[in-house]
Amino acid sequence: MSSVQVASDAIVTGFNDLLHKIVDEKIPNLFQLNETTYPVLISFAVTTLAFIVLYSNEYTKSFMVFAYACFVKPFASRSVDHANHQNNLEGFYKTQAKFYDTTREVLLQGRDDALKLAFSHTKAQQADPKKKLVWVDIGGGTGLNIEKMDTRVANLAENFDAVYLVDLSTSLCEIAQERVAKYGWTNVTVICGDACDFELPHKEVDLITFSYSLSMIPLYHSAIDHAEELLNPDTGILAVVDFGIQTKSTSIGKINTVGGLEQRHIPWIYRTFWRLWFEFDKVYLDPSRREYLEYKFGTVKSVNRYNKTLGSIPYYIWLGVNKSQDAQLMYRFNQLATESPYLAPAEAPSSNNNSSSSNPISKALEAAVSNTRKNLPYPSLFYQVQTWRVYYDELCAIYDVFHKQYIYAFTWEDPLEDAKILNLTSKDTVLAITSAGDNLLSYACLPDPPRRIHGVDLNPSQGHLVELKLASITALSYDQMWSMFGEGKIDNFEELLTTKLAPHLSSNALQYWLINGKKTFDPNGKGLYDTGFSRWALRLARYVFFITGLSSKVEKLCEAKTIEEQKQIWDTYIRPVLYSTLVGKIFVGNPIFLWKALGVPANQAKMMGDSVLQYVIDTLDPVVGKSLISSNNYFYYLCLKGKYSKDNCPDYLTPEGFQQLKSGTATGGESPLNGLRLHTDFLNNVFDRLSSKTITVAVIMDHMDWFDPHGEDALNEIKSLHGALSGGGRVLLRTAALKPWYIEDFEKLGFKCEAAGVRYSGEMIDRVNMYASTWVCTKLPTKMERKMSRIQI
Incomplete structure (x- = not known):
């Protein structure tokens, strides 16, 4: 035992002896204690001693001062200087200024994420990526935000020309000055002034932040207006993190401006309790502050969260830009809102004549015009850096059927066969079902990729997944991309999301991945490819293999080097179990399993013939007999292994494909991703809003199998297809x-219809071999078009 320990024990023993002597001998003589008062006095003594011990420690003392200032002082003191907000602030902060940072770290959550999002988006807005920024932190207090920016996000000296901290509390400004001196920041200036009228030597700034300060500013309208005057109208970002109690009802009439509704609605009990609680400390959680931000600026990103450490206190992170003068706004407006904005050929001229029936108005333009009439910002999608995502109304009831979850984490259709059949070139404008986006990216990886590629899917979450892939290609390294979508796992997803990916995502997609991403890509979890509705089919297959003792044989199947070795493992071990009567009745022949796990609706199941089991046999046997799963069939390899291998994966995950998409090597320097658009809508709605004859190829997968043969849905869609396709379109x-x-x-x-491939029993028409046939339907010229062609000749 050390001498220090011995001394410590001696002190404690002596103190205990003295305490007992006082309690047993002295105090009873003075106060004539009895059995009732004796425990009370002991409790008082222990409490007093505990207070002295805790108060003597700087860390615990800071929390005691914080608790007194926040929870006791507001009730003990009724003096409020209604004429001087600065005096009120000083009365609140003076006693706790030195301890402010220690006590607020748990309470004021989201500041790190807000700074990361603010910096990444501000850099993404700049035409010159090397430009140094000017940043103003309004209500910056002790300067902790600046320290966080410097040490956790972006080095101040390398990234900022000037940083200004503005705060009205002299006590907090003194701590900030000490911090500036401590770190030797030569480009940081502390201004003790009012948020509504402080002055700067710079006429325009690139970044303005309010970090839990807007809720403490009485004249918040004036403070926000002043921030708008200072912000660079072309490239500036305003970022706010603060407490908030929004509801869906307060967003009525401006839903499309707020950047998504995920977790935006705060239940009544939280709204009421926290609003009353914080008002005792002159912190106001009323929704009007955030609503004014969303009125004055265009919303770039909006995040709604709860501080679950302290009783689920609601807070938000919000980023905005000038709603009418942003540098890229006109470009985005032309991309998003002109007639037929996404499906028109690349060289199609803009037109202001939206009354022509051949040039129908897009939903985006309708929304923009409506907002302009109300003096509201444009829809949030108009203010994103990327224009991949087409505007959609997120309140459409049909989206609810997907339960905010994508069905497919990967795409089943074989793009290699598509390329052979269609012979796509840069003269083509392609529209396809989005699904997981793998085929869209494969088209973009072709040697001469289509000039425009458009994905259409009714499920918003499928769009969120593809946005994440596009953002990852744009902002990440190949190794990071491979971890996320090759392995399906990565250990720093949230950090990558806020610092690199977020500027390239829509606000809706960012909200989705902030909620779901960490679990989806958890390195200790099952990974990306065990998500979506389709995961149930894969899980059930693995379960069947496990209970039948075939798991090791499946591993060997995925490692087989030859077709002969693969077929021997299949025929001897796996096939007899998979095609057994029990498995066939429980799984393959079960309509609930077919729909819920495999996504096969009843109408399509009827088209498979008398025996669904025989359909499955005709699908799998030829694949095993003619396609090597270990190296040339990434579809089934993924299903069995839960991940890809680097020599057996979709084109966008190969080093060559990744580099082509990132740098645009096949298109002379422009990435093929620039021409990719994602629609969240019915196919018919998209086709009907197109200028006629703008699509050369439509890849609609198998979805027409879902239609009722006795209904009109198929006929109506074919009519819409006919109008959207160019002459000779396929x-x-x-x-x-x-x-x-x-x-x-x-x-x-x-249309002239020809079977490009028919799967007879024992035959394989592509690497998936899931469908009985593949068809190409070519639009024939009308009589008028044939007549005009002869006249031209």
Whole structure:
């Protein structure tokens, strides 16, 4: 035992002896203690001693002072100087200024994320990435935000020309000055002044932040107006993190401006309790502050969260830009709001004539015009750095059926076969079902990729997934991209999301991945490819293999070097179990399993023939017999392994494909991703809003199998397709039937239909081999078009 320990024990023993002597001998003689008062006095003594010990420690003392200032003083003192807000601030902060940073770290959550988002978006706005920024932190207090920026986000000397901290509390400004001296920041200036009228030597600044200060500014309208005057109208970012109690009802009439509704609605009990609680400390959680921000600025990002450490206190992170003069706004407006903005050919001229029936108005333009009439900002999607995501109304009730979850984490259709059949070139404008986006990216990886690639999917979450892939290609290294989408796991997802990916995501997609991303890509979890509704099919397959003792054989199947070795493992061990009567009845022949796990609706199941099990046999046996899963069939490799391998993966995950998409090597320097657009809508709605004859290829997968043969849905969609396709335009579709019933409808409406591949028993038409046939329907010229062609000749 050390001498220090011995001395410490001796002190404690002596103190205990003295205490007992006082309690047993002295105090009873003075106060004539009895059995009732004796425990009370002991409790008082212990409490007093505990207070002395705690108060003597700087760390615990800071929390005691904080608790007194916040929870006791507001009730003990009724003096409020209504004429001088600075005096009120000083009365609150003077006694706790030295301890402010220690006590607020747990209370004021989200500041790190807010700074990361603010910096990454401000840099993304700049035309010159090397430009040094001017930053103003309004209500910056002790300067901790500046320290966080310097040590955790971006070095001040390297990234900022000037930094200004503005605060009205002299006590907090003194601590900030000490911090500036401590770190030797030569570009930081502390201004003890009012947020509503402080002056700067710079006429325009690049970044303004309010970090838990807006809720403490009585004249918040004036403070926000002053910030607007200072902010660079072309490239400036305003960032706010603060407590907030929004509800859906307060967003009525401006839903499309707020950047998404995820967790925005705060339940009544939280709104009421926290609002009353904070008002005792002159902190106001009323929703009007945030609403004024969303009125004055265009919303770039909006994040809604709870501080679960302290009773689920609601807070938000919000980023905005000038709502009408942003540098890229006109470019984005032309991209988003002119007639047929996404589907028109690359060289199509803009037109202000939106009354023509051949040039229907886009939903984005309708929303923009409506907002302009109300003097509201444009929809949030107009203010994003990237224009990948097409405007959609997130309140559409049909989206609710997806339960805010994507169905497919990967795409089943074989893009290699698409390329062979369609022979796509840069003259093509392609529209395809989005799904997980793998095929869209494969088209972009072609040697001469299409000039425009458009994905359409009714499920918003499928769009969020593809946005994440596009952002990752744009902002991450190949190794990081591979970890996320090759392995399906990465250990620093949230850091990458806030510092690198967020500027390239829409606000809706950022909200989705902040909620779901950490669990999805958890390195200790099952990974990306165990998510989505399709995960149930993969889990059930693994479960069947496990309970039948075939897991090791499946591993060997995925490692087989030859077709012969692969087929021997399949025929001997796996096939007899997978095609057994029990498995067939419970899984393959079960309509609930087909729909919930495999995404096969009843109408499509009927097209598979008399035996669904035989359909599955005709699908899998040829694959095993003719396609090597370990190296040339990433679809089934992923299903069995839960991840890709670097020599067996989609094109966008190969080093060559990744580099082409990132740098645009195939297009002379411009990335093919620039021409990619994601629609969240019905196919018919997209087709009907297009200028006629703008699409050369439509890849609609198998979704027409879902239609009722006795209904009008298929016929209506074919009519819309006919109007959107250019002369000679082609439709590529896959189907569970050898010849689907709707082919006759195509032919009646002026298409020439040919089977590009028919899967007879024992044959394989592509690496997936899931469909019975693949068809190409080519739009024939009308009589008028043939007549005009002869006249031209």
